[in-house]
Structure formats: structure tokens, C-alpha cells
Amino acid sequence: MATMVSPQAQRYVDELDEIWVERSGLLGWLTTTNHKRIGIMYFFTALAFFGAGGVEALLIRTQLIGPNGHLLSPQAYDEVFTMHGITMIFLFVIPMTTGAFGNYLVPLMIGARDMAFPRLNALSYWIYLGSGLFMYVALVQGHAPNAGWFDYVPLASKQFDPGNNIDFYGYGLIFNGISSTIASINFIVTIFKLRAPGMSINRMPLFCFAFLAASFALLFALPSLSVAALFLELDRQLGFHFYDAAYGGNALLWQNLFWIFGHPEVYIIILPAFGIATSIIPTFVHRRMVFFPLVALSEILVAFLGFGVWVHHMFTVGFATLTTVYFAAASLIIVIPSAIQLFAWIATILTGTPDFQTPLLFIVGFIVYFIIGGLSGITVAAIPFDQQVHDSYYIVAHFHFVIFGAAVFPILGGMYFWFPKVTGRVYHELTGKISFWLTFAGTFITFFPMHIVGILGMPRRNYTYPPGMGWTLLNFIESIGAYILAAGLVLIVANLAVSYVRGPRRDPPYEGDTLEWATTSPPPPYNFPVIPIVSSPYPMWDKDDRERDRQRLDRGEGLLNLGHQTPATTAQDAELDEILTMPPHSAWPPVTALTLAGIFAMLVMGHYWIAVGFLALGGLTLLGWHQHEASAAG
């Protein structure tokens, strides 16, 4: 809190400012390794992709507003709904939660000065940007992936999809997966090793538990997707027959591999959202989370159990009944840790003194929609019912309540909640509330009727439908809901954009409980002049501890001012282990990402030798990267 820095402390702060000074201008952003700058780049990139995915959603809803719609050709519709799925899952939600929120907040919440591997962190951003642009180049050129986001073979095989649409999908996901893998390793190491002294694992914020669980899940789930995509491209490019039943391959192999990744993915999407909820709730209800240890355990259990349920996406493929029954049981068991968290949030709100400001409203919206999505999820764990509604709009309704209602609502609430942290200004509260109600109503009007239209037998992924099926009115309502929802989302962005320029300055804006509120808003490049020493999971509510931090700063104690230094602590008890020196800005991450983009661009164009050239270039880049490290250490 800048205002509270005493004159004698100012000297030390100035010294740190000088050590951590950042390059200005475009070059500064291109070569930054600062987790906050990387988080902001992630945020704006993910927001742009959210906009693109949103436009795709509006195209879909406009096409379906009445029967026999023809805004889009069938080919264009297939590309649009496929890109909508790919964008929202791979280019918006995951990068927005882990990339933007995680990057910006995890180091702040654990009292660290950066992520454990700052350059890798930059690399994961640049690879993400490259992979997103890679797939969007395909859309602009009119041959975007067109076999749905789960891309079932043999529809996605060369025989039935001879263009390079699917190659953009296959290569794009391998490309994108590198980014997520790097990011999850970085989060795991950061959370285990960079926590402030005293922040033993049981004092770690639930937000960080959620990100830890999601990162582990991502790390173990992604190989399955990458292997699946690799097999797909080997089939398509080199005539392998992994998925080709006519040559001893197996079309279900793709489905198995995809969903072994795909279901943990759902929890990877939603766990960070849980984390955001557990940050916002205590702040606005002015009390600690009910049953903190059980909630932490549940977060981890959800991530773990999520690996054992993938066949519930495949109840209609004709597996033996016993096989499906096991997966139905596992899918039902996962309800328990989810329900524990749900009622822990409700109990906390109930027993606290909630102040229903915009961020908390979004969390209440999230709770309501998570219940709807959870309940519809339970119904499809009843195998016979799933076998009726599978691949109908009922499923579309279910997963939009889960992904939009339960994952995106906390993201939106989180955008409001941490806006004052990132900008130093506060948003407009009344506009915030209006934007909540628009978004909340829009979501319900868009997605709730989909349950009914699914029960009335409308299959998903149809570019049009005939009149007289009982679907017309419901589809019309859904489309109107989509426009309302879009208006709500635009209002959120507008509120934040205007507040960035004109919002009143207030720091801190509220009595947050975790360490990101222990520093100025926006925080300096080194986050904390002195690393806080922690004695509970709610360090900001321990006023004496924070007072002691201020006194240490006044005395110039523990400044770690010999370069980009941050303390590393033991993984469990967070006892001081060593002082790390972090690398400064570096041009190698974007250059490395560029060579990777070159490899994948050449692969998709079929210029294999040039791709090999880029691979060699990538090797040289890595050599350069480590060359630099050696001299820095020396």
C-alpha cells in the first residue's frame, strides 16, 4: 500500500524499482518475463478470442432463429460451430483462467515476485498466441476445421475431409498443447516452491489449490490429446491406419483418447472458476470459508476423479453394459466433492454478512447455474436417459450451463473483482449490476430452452431444422437470449474500459483476504518490497502480521535487492530454502514460439523440408536461450 510507505522505507522501494525496471514500449511487452504483463497479454488475447467465439455463437443462433435458415451455407455452419467450440475451450476459457488469472494472481497470492520460470511463462503465452492465430488463419482462408471440436474419425479422415481443414485442427492442438504443458509445469513448481515463508500447504489460498489441481490434471490429460492428434495427422498425411477400421485400425480409439483428455478438461476448465469463487466469497461475505480443508480436498478429488469418467461421453457406442455401468458410477461419485464445494459456498454466504456487489452477484449466478448444470449432469449419468438425449440439444444445454454458467460467470465476476487490483481504479457499480442481470437473464433464456428442445428430439450440430417439429418457438427464444447475453457481455467490457480511464482511484477497494491485496494496485514489478511472512490462510486479515511486514520494510530487512530475487521455500511447510535469482527480460521466448509457428505452418502446407529447417532453427534458438542463461549465471 503505497500510501503507507514511510519516508525511510521509500529509499528501499526506490532501490527495488531501479533493480526491477522494465523496458518501455512495444519491445518491453515483446520481451517481458513479468508474470503480470504476461497475464495482461493473456487476458487481452483470450478476450479477443472470446469475442471471436461469441460472434460465431451469434452466427449459429441467427442461423437457427427460424426453421430452414440460410444465413450460412452448411459448409460454413460446420466451420463456425467447430471453431466456436475450439475457440471457447482452447483459446478462451483455459488461457483466460490459467493464463490470465493464474499468471497475474498466483504469484501475488503466494507472496512471490514472479513465476518459477519467467521465460517459460513468456514462451507459453507466445505459443498460445501463435496456435490461436494458426487456427484462425484457417477460418479467414475459408477452410477452418469442420468436424466439430471433438473431431470424430472417420469423418475427420482424409477420405471424408480431403482439404486441410482438419490439419489446422490436428497441428493446432499439438501446437496449443505445448503451451498448456509448459504453463502447467510452471504453475506446479511455482505453487510448490515459491510460497512466502510460513505459507505451509494448509495455509495456501483455495484459489491456489484449485490452480494446482487444474495444472496437475492438465499435465496428465494433455498427452492423450497430443497423441490422438499426432495419430490423426499420421493417418492423414502419411497413410497410417490408426483409426481406419478397414485396415485394422479403430475409429473408437480416437474417441477414447480424445475423451481421456476431454473429460478431465471439463474440470480443468471449472476448477479455476471454483478458485475464483472461493476468493470472491470470503471478501464479500466477511467471513472465512466454511470447511476450508474439506473444500481443498474436494478440489483435488474432483481433478483426480475426472480421469475416471470419460466413457460417459460414449454411452451410445455399443460398449458392454458392465463397462458403461462402471463409468456411470464414477460419474455419480464425482457429484459428491462437487456438492461439498457447492454447499460450502452456500453455507459461507448464508452464515456471513454478504454484501451483494457485482463480483458476488456473478458468484451467486455461478452457483445457481452450477446447480442446474450439475443436476442435468446427474441425469445423463443415468445411462438409459443419456442414450436418449445424447448428441441432442439437451447435452448442449447441460454443458453450456456448466461451461458458460459455472466457468465463465466466475471469470466475469473475477474480472470485476480484480479490476481495481490491476488498474488501481474501481468499476461503476450500478453498471456492473445491470451487466450482471443482463448476462444472467441472457444465459438462462439462451440455454434453458435447449433442454426442452433436446427432449423434443432436436439433434445438435444441425445447420437447420424443418418447421412443424415443435422446435421453432424454442429456437427463436434461444436466439433472442443470445442477443441479450451478448449485450450483457459488451456492457461488462464497456464498463471496465470506461472505468480504466474515468473510474475513481481506490486502493485497496475492499478487505480482501489474500496477499494480492498486501501490495499497491497495480503492483510494482517485484510485487512486494519485502516478502510477507504468513501465519494463516487469510493473511490480509492478520493485521499484526502485515504490520510486522511494514516494520521490516522500514528497517530494510529481507529486501532481497541483489538482482531479481525471490525466496524459494520447502514444498510442504514453506520454510525458507534458498534465494532464487530470476532472469530478466528476454527475446528468446517469442523467437522460439516463432520457430515453432514456422514448423507447424510448413507442416500444414506440406513443406516438410522447410519444417525441418524451422526445427533446426528452433534447436539453435534453444541453444541461444541457454547460452544467455549461462552468462547471466556467471
Next chain:
Amino acid sequence: MSWSEAAPRRLRRLLPPATIVTVSIGLTGCGSKQSILTTRSKPAHDIALLWWWMLAAAVVVFAGAVALLIVAWARRDTPGLPFFGEREDLSQGMVLLFGVGIPFVALVALFGVSDVYLVGQTAPPNPRTTPMTIDVVGHQWWWEVRYDGGRVDTANEIHIPVDTRVDVIATTADVIHSFWVPALNRKIDMIPGITNRVLLYASAPGEYRGQCSQFCGVQHAHMSLEVFAQRPAEFRAWLAGQERPAPAPLTARAQAGKQLFMTDQCASCHTIAGTPADGTVGPNLTHVASRTTLAAAEIRNTPQELAAWIRDPQAIKPGDHMPDLGLSSTAVSEIVAYLEELR
């Protein structure tokens, strides 16, 4: 009385919240031909009944949780629980009761009913219990329907005798499709290299609409089918008609149409039994005039719509494998005259 009506009606009286949803489905579902709730077989009926019970339970859970949130809002200035005050042990007990205890009981019950008992009802039928077998083969974007190992080969319309357990053998000729007639049973995927089976049974005569429910390419939206459940005598008469080879054309125009069919490209994709036409890419047309719809239930089978389809199939199903042959309108009308005789 159909399978769907008896039990749910009793249930609706018991459950007012469900009634609201029921009514809204009823209102919007007028003329709905593919609803999973208008059922004509035991498995489909049981699934519909399961749905009503799950809906009722879900409404209770949802209402309870939202009620807690409303209480939280009403008591926003008062810390602690209603009646009990600030008791952390009771707050934790609440989490355990609602988060573990009640869900556990409810989930075990649901598992028992749906995944132990009912799942057996929707499993592939024991072949000894099915006096009849039909092969249904998914194609981009139509359904091939074969009786007696191919003695009868038709498309997009499945005729079955009423009150008869029919074993449908579901396979695909190309990509994955999913065979789904909601009024009669669950869906089953058609996957290359795999032979799946599903029971088809209708307790009342009628027409039941089905649709492919696994995305299968550009014309996935136009891949529907009709099941005709007929009285046994009617069904036997239909089957006997389908077994005969195609009749020779009678009128001069039909004869010219046949000539065109055989020499132009039609015969390379379509079969007409008793003629040289033996293509297997498109539907078998031996008795095409006996069908009620064309192009996978996309258009009605009238001479006008048939002519429109032959003239410009891409206008009706863009991206379909049936090409625009650039036929003159005379040629089209002659081919239509021929096909119209294939009863």
C-alpha cells in the same frame, strides 16, 4: 392409451413444479414428432418415466438450494445460521448433510434404478427374443434398410409389424452415424468396423420419425427416417411387394426414362432390381414410388418434388453426393415417369 400417458399423469398431480415444466413442454411441443416423451415402446416409456422422476427430484434440489440463497440475502446483515446462530460445527454439518449425506442416498437410488435395472431394458436384445431382424446401414446422408439379408433393400423408411420385437443391426458404410427413433427406443451409434444392435418395437401402428444424431458431415441436418409400424397383414403385404423385381415400364415416356436411367449416370449409383442398374452408392430404387418421402425424409415423394430433386439435388441438399447431372427438363420428366411406375 399409449405408454407415455398413464403413469406420468399420476406423477404430475403429485408434483406441481413439474407441472409447470410439463405444461411448457406440452405447449411448445405441439406437433413434436421426435419427442422422447411421446413413447410407443416399453424401453422408451421407462426412460421417459425415469426423466419425470429425475426432473421432480432436480426441481426439489434446485428449489432448496435457491431457498438457502434467498435466506442468505434476507439475512445479509445478520451473521450465523437462522435459529442456530454462529455455530461453525452446524455450518460444517450442513455441508456434510447436503454435500455428502443426501446426495449419496439420492445417487445410490438413481444408480440402482437407471444403471442397474433400466440399463438392462435398453441393452441390445437377446437374439432369441426377436423374431425379426433388419439391417440398417448409415450412409452420408441416407439410411439403407435391408430385410432377410438383402432380399429386400430399401431406404429411409423402415416398416415393422406392430407388437413385434425387431432386432436392428446397425452398421455404417462410411462415417459414424447414430440411429435414433425417440418414440421407440434409445439411440445406437453406427461405427466403422463395429456391429451394433438395438431393439425396435412399437406398441401401436403409426409413423415414427427418427434422425441421425451423430454429426456426419454437411448434410447431417437432412438425414431423417420414418418408421412405419403396421398391422402384421399390412406389413406382410408390403414386404411381399418389395420382394418383387421392378416392373417393366408401361408408357412410352417411362420407357424413354428407363433408357436414360440406364445409359446416363443414374445406374452407376442406384440399383433397380431386374434391370442392369446395380450401383450401390445411392439408395436402391426398385420400389421408390412406394415410399412417402425422398432424400432421407427431406422432401415428399410427389412427381413434382422428385423432378425438382433430380433436376437440382444440390439446391435441396447442398453438398450431397447426388450430383447435378445437367439433365434437360424433358429428360427429367421421362425419368420421373419411369420412377413413378416403380411401385
